[in-house]
Amino acid sequence: MSLRRAVAAPFVRSGSDSIGRSDFVVALSLDRDWFSPDQAKRLVDVAASEGLLEQDGDQLHATFDATDVSVPEDFAPDESILRQRSTFERVLDAVVEAGTEKQEAVAAINRLQSDLGLTIEAAAVVYARRKGIDVTDFAERARGEL
Numbered sequence: 001m002s003l004r005r006a007v008a009a010p011f012v013r014s015g016s017d018s019i020g021r022s023d024f025v026v027a028l029s030l031d032r033d034w035f036s037p038d039q040a041k042r043l044v045d046v047a048a049s050e051g052l053l054e055q056d057g058d059q060l061h062a063t064f065d066a067t068d069v070s071v072p073e074d075f076a077p078d079e080s081i082l083r084q085r086s087t088f089e090r091v092l093d094a095v096v097e098a099g100t101e102k103q104e105a106v107a108a109i110n111r112l113q114s115d116l117g118l119t120i121e122a123a124a125v126v127y128a129r130r131k132g133i134d135v136t137d138f139a140e141r142a143r144g145e146l
Helices: 002-014 021-031 037-049 087-097 102-116 120-130 136-145
Strands: 018-020 053-056 059-062
Touching: 002 018, 002 021, 002 037, 002 059, 018 021, 021 037, 021 059, 037 053, 087 102, 087 120, 087 136, 102 120, 120 136
Parallel strands: none
Antiparallel strands: 018 059, 053 059
16 A cells, blocks of 8 residues: 555654654655655644554654565655545455455445445445454444444
């Protein structure tokens, strides 16, 4: 996932799982030239909402092992990662990453939504769980959105 790679890059470079917010922004905007400083700040917010970063004052902590993430030299993230995704989009991404075709998953989720009278988010969670995909975090979000 390119969001995870973009978030990992400053941590990999620093060799730490903790980095100052301003250092993170500089790494993405000036060092890598991937984003403007404002976009890099936006990435912090998106990554935190996705559970990839935790903020402790001015310190950012990766919630995953950034050293396990490969950041190829020619990698450049798309600006679309700056958009926060809905719970449905997150669950759908997890289902697709697990090997289900996107069209097939969307059709099945829509059928579940109609058959069970659920929100699209709840139907996506049910579908993912039936496929054996762990979406516990997303299930909590879907429950909160009911």
